[in-house]
Structures are given as C-alpha cells and as structure tokens.
Amino acid sequence: MSTVEPRPVARPLTREHRICPVDAGRWPDVATLPRASWPVRAVTRAVLERALRRLPLRVRFADGTTLGLGGPRINVHDSMAFHARIGTSGLIGFGESYMAGEWDAPDLVGALTVLAAHAADLVPPSLQRLRDLWAQRQPAAQRNTPDGSRSNISHHYDLSNDLFALFLDETLTYSAAVFRGFPADWSRLAAAQHRKIDRLLDLARVGGGTRLLEIGTGWGELALRAAARGAHVTSLTLSAQQRDLALRRVRQAGLADRVSIELRDYREARGTYDAIVSVEMIEAVGAEFWPVYFRTLDQRLIPGGRAALQAITMPHQRMLASRYTHTWIQKYVFPGGLIPSTQAIEETVRDHTALTVTDREGFGPHYAETLRLWRERFTDRADQVAALGFDDTFRRLWTFYLAYSEAGFRSGYLDVQQYLLTKEGTAR
Known part of the structure; x- marks a missing residue:
C-alpha cells in the first residue's frame, strides 16, 4: 500500500498521538510515526474500509465512524496514526500501532481471531499480486x-x-x-x-x-x-x-x-x-x-x-x-x-x-x-x-x-x- 511514493521519513509522535508513553531509545519505531502522505493514508483507509465492512467486527474510529457487521469491538483512538503505520508498514505497523496505544480492543483475542480467520482475503487479489513491491523483506x-x-x-x-x-x-x-x-x-x-x-x-x-x-x-x-x-x-x-x-x-x-x-x-x-x-x-x-x-x-x-x-x-x-x-x-x-x-x-x-x-x-x-x-x-x-x-x-x-x-x-x-x-x- 505504500508503493505510491518513496519510503517515508519517520517523525516523533506528537502529544495527541502519544496515548501511551514510549521510550524512543528502546522502541524507536513505536515512538516515531512514519510520515505518510495523504494519498498513502487515503488508499490505506479505502482498502481497510472495504475489508472491515465485510467482517464480523465493530471497528469504531475516533471521528465516530463505525465499520463491520458486528462482533468483537476495536477502538481506533488515532485514525491518522493507525492508517499511516499500516500504509507504510502493513501488519508490522498494525502491531506497532497497538504497542503505541493508538488502538485497543476489549476482547483482543476475539478481534484478532476474526482477522486471522480472514487473513487470506483481507487484502484484495490485485494488491496481493504486488506483495513483493510493498511488503518488507526479512533482514539478512x-x-x-x-x-x-x-x-x-x-x-x-x-x-x-x-x-x-x-x-x-x-x-x-x-x-x-x-x-x-x-x-x-x-x-x-x-x-x-x-x-x-x-x-x-x-x-x-x-x-x-x-x-x-x-x-x-x-x-x-x-x-x-x-x-x-x-x-x-x-x-x-x-x-x-x-x-x-x-x-x-x-x-x-x-x-x-x-x-x-x-x-x-x-x-x-x-x-x-x-x-x-x-x-x-x-x-x-x-x-x-x-x-x-x-x-x-x-x-x-x-x-x-x-x-x-x-x-x-x-x-x-x-x-x-x-x-x-x-x-x-x-x-x-x-x-x-x-x-x-x-x-x-x-x-x-x-x-x-x-x-x-x-x-x-x-x-x-x-x-x-x-x-x-x-x-x-x-x-x-x-x-x-x-x-x-x-x-x-x-x-x-x-x-x-x-x-x-x-x-x-x-x-x-x-x-x-x-x-x-x-x-x-x-x-x-
């Protein structure tokens, strides 16, 4: 999802994004928010909305938007940070967003179970075929x-x-x-x-x-x-x-x-x-x-x-x-x-x-x-x-x-x- 522009430059989280205090020395990629442009965030949001609408979840964003067919709840406290991380780092960004406290779930296992059950079809086939272009490779x-x-x-x-x-x-x-x-x-x-x-x-x-x-x-x-x-x-x-x-x-x-x-x-x-x-x-x-x-x-x-x-x-x-x-x-x-x-x-x-x-x-x-x-x-x-x-x-x-x-x-x-x-x- 981040293939539309060069690798973003990370920047420190602002106070409004820093829902949980993060030690930048120990957790540099959690303490900083990748600089994702509006097009990257917009594409990410569109892909996520398409996927979430079809899932047995309730995903509530900070602006009040709610997606999903009902089920375990995910609360996204900082939509911009959430989309920026996923748009630039995919599932790594999803996990780092949780570590940063940008989203939560009262029943975390229940929410993740729904996502795991649909892992193969969360990303559209057209983007799956481009996986090698946007997915990070394992470090040597x-x-x-x-x-x-x-x-x-x-x-x-x-x-x-x-x-x-x-x-x-x-x-x-x-x-x-x-x-x-x-x-x-x-x-x-x-x-x-x-x-x-x-x-x-x-x-x-x-x-x-x-x-x-x-x-x-x-x-x-x-x-x-x-x-x-x-x-x-x-x-x-x-x-x-x-x-x-x-x-x-x-x-x-x-x-x-x-x-x-x-x-x-x-x-x-x-x-x-x-x-x-x-x-x-x-x-x-x-x-x-x-x-x-x-x-x-x-x-x-x-x-x-x-x-x-x-x-x-x-x-x-x-x-x-x-x-x-x-x-x-x-x-x-x-x-x-x-x-x-x-x-x-x-x-x-x-x-x-x-x-x-x-x-x-x-x-x-x-x-x-x-x-x-x-x-x-x-x-x-x-x-x-x-x-x-x-x-x-x-x-x-x-x-x-x-x-x-x-x-x-x-x-x-x-x-x-x-x-x-x-x-x-x-x-x-």
Whole structure:
C-alpha cells in the first residue's frame, strides 16, 4: 500500500498521538510515526474500509465512524496514526500501532481471531499480486546461520528467566500442553504439560538406557522427565540463561549423571542416539536450513531409531506467500522465525533424508487454551513484570504477542503437530 511514493521519513509522535508513553531509545519505531502522505493514508483507509465492512467486527474510529457487521469491538483512538503505520508498514505497523496505544480492543483475542480467520482475503487479489513491491523483506542479519541463530535465540529466550517464571507453570514448559478437556484450568496445566512430554517420550520409545538427544532444552523439564525414566540425555540449547537454570534443576533433581546440557547449535551435534526429541524448535530454524535440520536428525539417529517432534504449522499457501516477508512477530518476538506447513515438513523429510514420517497428530485447540492461561497469568502479574524492569510498551507487546498467537490457533490459521519420524534398520 505504500508503493505510491518513496519510503517515508519517520517523525516523533506528537502529544495527541502519544496515548501511551514510549521510550524512543528502546522502541524507536513505536515512538516515531512514519510520515505518510495523504494519498498513502487515503488508499490505506479505502482498502481497510472495504475489508472491515465485510467482517464480523465493530471497528469504531475516533471521528465516530463505525465499520463491520458486528462482533468483537476495536477502538481506533488515532485514525491518522493507525492508517499511516499500516500504509507504510502493513501488519508490522498494525502491531506497532497497538504497542503505541493508538488502538485497543476489549476482547483482543476475539478481534484478532476474526482477522486471522480472514487473513487470506483481507487484502484484495490485485494488491496481493504486488506483495513483493510493498511488503518488507526479512533482514539478512536475521538469517539462521550458526551465529545468527545464537543472536536470534538470545533475543527472546535470554530476556529473563524470572519473566518466564511469572506466567509459566512450575514445569517451566513453554510449548503446547495436552489437556483432558476444555475449558482448561490453571491448576491442571502442569499435568497437561507432563502429558504432552510423556506422549513425545512414548512416541520415541524412551526408557531405561535410551541414549536420547534433545534439540532445544527449554528450561529442562523434558530432559528431567526422560532421565527419570532411566534415559541418558544430551540436550542442546543456544540460550545461556535457559542452560544455567536447566542445569540447576538437573542438579537439584539428582540427575546430573544422566543429563548433559550443552550450549551448542544443532548443527554441532555429535555422536549417534537411539532417539531424538525436539519440541517447537523447528520454527526457529528457517526455511533455508530445514534440509540441514532434518539431515541432522537422520545423521544422529541409529538404524531403527525414532525421532519425535512437536511443531507449530500453518497452511502451505500462506507459508509460501509470507516466507520471505518480515513480520511483526519476527521484528519484536522471534527474529528469524518461520512457521512451516505440514507439506513443507513432509517434503523436506522425503527429499533430504532417509527418514519416514510414520505418524502425525494435530491438537491446535490445546495450544489456544495453553496460550490463554499464559496470557491471563501475564496480565494478572503485570505489576511484577514491571518490577523486573519491563516497561508498558513491552507489556503491550507481549499482550499482543500472546493474544495474536492464541487467535491463530482459535481461528484454525495455526495448528500444532506431534510427528514420529523413523529410520529403517535394526535398533541395537
């Protein structure tokens, strides 16, 4: 939508636009408003009005204009800023406008769920065909080379162990749980996380004496649970803060003789293993390196070995349309991240390895409930988040991130899968 004129020059928000105070040093692109000309804002407004009129939403602008067929409400406090950001930065601008407090929604998840459900047809086909002209490209600095991956992972996972502990349950598990029924309840979240972990360990047939490679340690719960079964676990992570806490938990559990946690890239893995487990790590690999990732699994598994993966997925055509686009999530939450499709995973396994996709099961609604519990906990503990030094803009960013993710699963735009990959041969 910004192709009608050169790249705009950013300018500081005026007082009337600065609905939330923003630290320009920490959040330069939120604290400044792009200088979008009247034609850019007019085209943006026309495109948005066309889309919003057909959606089950109520979008109320500051001048009293209301669009939509009815449903979850969005209140746009500053129409000029809202249109300027979207007109120059698309969905990145939409997210930055929320971070700046220029729009709000009483039911943020509900509003974002409607938008996610219509993601494929919000922009007219004529503009979709011009996507490469107006969509921002992924920065070269965020490529998931070994050095780039370390930087990308640190950006998110080294924020603060204390921050994550505020909204995760006592298992410190940061991936989809598997519940027995809905609605999910916080008191059952830890058990639901153990249920998810046990399903993966069962898929990989992890038991006494199993040599297990884990790619992506998190804070160590899966390694602890595998070691408690009698497995010998080598776990790899790129997050120094996660490794420190995971090692402490391993020592406290008395399992240091069975668990080794290494600050190492998956491409640096050595040795061979009876089983491999990797939970929601492929989203940080990047399409360029998917073949390398799956070849690593193949090379590290013994004949007859089994790999159990958990992966967030999205529709294949949407993945193809957005795989080179720089997104709000990549800019602020997961730099270098890309969610694959089930088709992309299965084609990569087929074309680049001797592994076979033996089983796959999706459970997206369980992730929506997991995210709801995290989001509610994060909101309830906003004062404690602030006490850790995270400002209001950060808290709005994370509220949007958790709600945006939950909406993806509630709309069906996103799913989460557990895969079993097997390698022919006879296990030892």
